[in-house]
Each structure stands twice: as structure tokens, then as C-alpha cells.
Amino acid sequence: MAVPTPTAAATESQPARLPVGGAATAAGRVLAVLSAFGPTHPSLTLSEISRRSGLTLTTTHRLVGELRQWGGLERGPDGRYAIGLRLLELGALAPHGLQLRELALPYLDDLHQATRANVHLAVRDGADGVYVEALRARGAVQVLSRLGGRWPLHATGTGQVLLAFADREVQDELLQARLKRFTPDTITDVGELRRVLAEVRRTGVAIADNQLTPDALAIAVPVRGRRDEVVAALGVTVQRGTVPSHALAPALAATARGISRALGSPSATPEAGGAIRASRTGGAMTPRSR
Amino acid sequence: MAVPTPTAAATESQPARLPVGGAATAAGRVLAVLSAFGPTHPSLTLSEISRRSGLTLTTTHRLVGELRQWGGLERGPDGRYAIGLRLLELGALAPHGLQLRELALPYLDDLHQATRANVHLAVRDGADGVYVEALRARGAVQVLSRLGGRWPLHATGTGQVLLAFADREVQDELLQARLKRFTPDTITDVGELRRVLAEVRRTGVAIADNQLTPDALAIAVPVRGRRDEVVAALGVTVQRGTVPSHALAPALAATARGISRALGSPSATPEAGGAIRASRTGGAMTPRSR
DNA sequence: ACGGGCCTTCCCCCCGGTGGAAGCCGGGCG
């Protein structure tokens, strides 16, 4: 807890940062080995793991051996190590992760089919948003959206939604850190970000224009859970200029509402709930049973 | 204490009560904690983890603490622990896992849309098949198909494909173990399984009728990689009797071929490739444009 | 043949991990 956040170093993308910092404990060493892997380094040799984790070759060798035996790592025909299926299996159990995804997938699918856009479902983890699902549009290969992908909250549509509805405490902490720039238009000014977040709260929609990826336009809305708290953000990303930003909002809102209802959100359930926000996007979508 | 280990018999000798998984090593203990979680136990209290892993409460407490700090576990508002997003993130890096999935998803999606059936993509891990993707049909909630799900090879369509094309060594080993029965029709006789596998190799299609789930019919075909080796199996599952089994095969084959081509399989690539196995499943399938 | 990566094995010393025990909280019950 006292530690800044578990995600402190996680926002990096390219460079090979070493978590050398605190592998003093035995368990920490195991985790250091695992941490050596990442989106930019999905497969490593033993010595690479050793270097990246800051552990002795010998230690690395033994730990990797144990992990392999367990199924957490596997060794390809080329001798390189990679993440094993056992970890995929475990990861699938994450409650805010693939559990949520499981339930939401049909809805996301509809949205994807209807809009032909990149569709994301993201949850917050520390100062980052993690994609719990990412459906890519056929043509435009926007490589940044992978399942399991992790991006700073301020620079994505889904992230802005998650941040806007996060606890005050979380917001304040993030607003003190330096906001990393990805494009010329990325919001890096704290004041501006505050204004944007207020707007997101007011309208219930985030519009991130050219924030993370050049020439991309992202639109996102909140997804709510049992106690009407925001548990995830649903977003689509399209090429700038191809679609007027407000054209996608209704479909997004309808889909988010569907998911929220499936999650048991009061405000999305007609009968019970506060009857708020009646049905701006009535009909249109096939009513989902269950 | 006095964990009720099944090894009771030898009374007076050394206690020899090692942690359940045989995790005498420190790393092993970390993994034992993780192993306590599973599809049937996605969230646990501290003491539950302790009991299920066979570790002391103290040790469990500390390890869980470290894992939590790292992001591998998270603690819900109810105080129970669950798998954290960090593990989802890692699991997504599995090369035979979500990497493969990423590439295949569009194809699977098409197949799903076209057939409205449960669609699975599975890879082999030991004697099990692991679902790398599972798209559920709208109506029939067949709960057994979850992403990350793990099932014995002999009892699923995709499993039979994976087994049929696995190394001889792998086959032999599995054919010696007892084959678990799931339904009255599950193949549990080794001889019969051999015949089935031979047939799968001959035709390139596995048809699993009422094997794992009562009243379910599964059809699966292989997906091939760079060196034409079978890297995964693609399958659909439908309610028995609703569709003639051969009706789905062409669509399946076409989809599998598309994925194989995307993976660089020679036999699925018209121009290049050694013209080996020309096209036993010729024509009939819509070529995918890209 | 030589040098340099990379991987694997061996072994002794030391330090971090372990687990017993005791303290804390909260809730159920008599």
C-alpha cells in the first residue's frame, strides 16, 4: 500500500526498464522474473530474463525452471521462454477482467458489427486503464489496442471516463504526476484535464481527439455495476474525420446501458432503479434476454 | 494445523507434511498460492487460500501481501482476494494464447456470425486443451466454454483434433491414463479412441457427439502454423439434432484455412508452399480477401 | 583453434523465510 502504486513503472512502453528496485524477497524474485515479460518483450532468453530482472543467472535459471514446471512459462523450440498457458488460465479469473469481458462480449460484438469501429472495454488499475477486451476493426490495424493492453488514463477515451468517475483521491494523485505526451494534442495540462473531466461527468461521454494515436478519434462512456458505481468504460476508436463524433454516441450509450443492466446496475434497470435517464436510445438494439 | 493429508498411514515417522503441491521451495509456495484459485474458486479469503495451498497462515499472509502489492492479486470490498489485472496482462502475452487469439478473432467472429454456434479456439497443454477464445452462442448458454477453460483432450471436439495431430509420444502417454467419463457416450475405451483419432487424421475433422456435455454436438478441425504443424484446433458446438453435422464442416474448414494462412501455413497459401497436399478440401470456401 | 555468448551444474555459507505464539477485531450466542 505505502508503495506509490503497483503501476509505477507500468506506463512505460518502449524502453527496457529494470524493476531492479525491490527484488529483495524471494517471492519478489519470482515476480521479477515474470515482470521481465511485457508487450514489447513477449519472449526472452534466459540471460535476457536475468538482465531484465536484475537477478543472477543462477537464480534466474532455477526460478525459470520452477515456473516452467508449473506451467507459468514455456520454452519454445528456439529455446526462448515465453508466458505459459497456466498464466492465461489464471488471468482469465480476474473478476474485473475476463469475468466482466465474458458477460460483455455479446454486446461489444453487436457494437462492433454495427459500427465497424475498434471497440474497447477497459477497467482502471492504478493510474492506468487496462483493456479487458479489444475488438479491432477489420481494415485499420490500430496495434495499440490489445487485450491486456495498459495505457495511462489521461490519454485515452476510456481512460478519461474511468478517471472522471474515480475516487477523488485517485484523481488527485494522478493529477500531480506529469502527464505523458503521445501526440501534439495530448492533454498534458492539469487544468485542462480537470475541465475535460468535469465535462465528461456532466455529459457522460468522453471524446478524445488525437490523444494517444495520431489521427484517431475515441469516444467512450461509463459502464455501471450493482451499486451504480462505474466499473468499466466502453469506447470506440475511429479514424478522424470519417465519422462525426456524435454519430456514434447513441449506439455506445445503448450498448453501455445493456452491459450495465446485465451487471445489475439500478439506473439501467427500468422497473426498479430511479427511472433516471429514461431511454434516449430506445429500441434500436435487440432487447437482450437474461 | 494437522492438515488432513491423504498420506496419513505412516503414523510415527517424520511428519512429512509438505505443502500440498509438493511446494517445498519458496517459489513453489508463491505458485501454490496462485494455484489455490481456479474456475470454481475465483475468490477466496486469506484462510481459504492458506488451507487450499497447504501453507501456514502466516506464510500465506505474507505472500498474499507481496502478490497484492505487485498487482497479481487484489482484494475486493468484501475482503476476499481475487486474481488481479497484472496477471491478466501477463496471460495475454502467452504466445499460443492470446497472441494467436488476436490474429484469429476476426475469423472466429465471422464464423460465429454465420453459424450462430458456440465457437472455440483451443491449443494443447499437456493432456488438456485450453480455450484461447470462446464465443458463446446467444441463446444456449453452454457454460463450459470459457476463455481459459481447460478440458481433457479426449472429451472435446477440439481436443480430439489436437490429440490426433500431436506427437506420438504425447498420444501414448495420454492413452495410458484413465479416460474420464462425462456423459454416457464419452469415449473411455482406449481402442475406440485410437480408431476415432485415426479417423480424425484421415478426414481432417473431428465429430464429438455428446462427449463432454449432454446433448451437445461438437465439430472441430485443425489450424496449422508456419511449418504446417497443427498449432490449434477450431471448433463449433451446437445442440444435437438442430444441425446435420456435415453442414457446418465447410464453413469450419474455410475459417480454419483462413487462420492457417494468416499464420503462414504453406498448405493454406496457394502460391508459395511446396504444393504439398494440394487441396483435399478443395473449393467450397469463400476466399478471404484481407 | 580461439573467444565469446549462453546455458547448466555444483556446492558452501548466510540470510531471509518460516511458523509458533500471542494479540486484535467483530459477530453470534447463551
Added chain:
DNA sequence: CGCCCGGCTTCCACCGGGGGGAAGGCCCGT
């Protein structure tokens, strides 16, 4: 109200597993 009980947290002294230096094997490219 006081007791007990189950779950969680903290503390501490002992000891056995882990760390890492070092050496050996393999396979490159020079």
C-alpha cells in the same frame, strides 16, 4: 453482558533453503 470462535495481523528466534561464485559444456562466428 461476557464468552467464544473464526479470521486476520503482528512479532520474533531459529534453521534450512536459496544465493551466487565458479567451473564446465555447448555452439556460434571469426
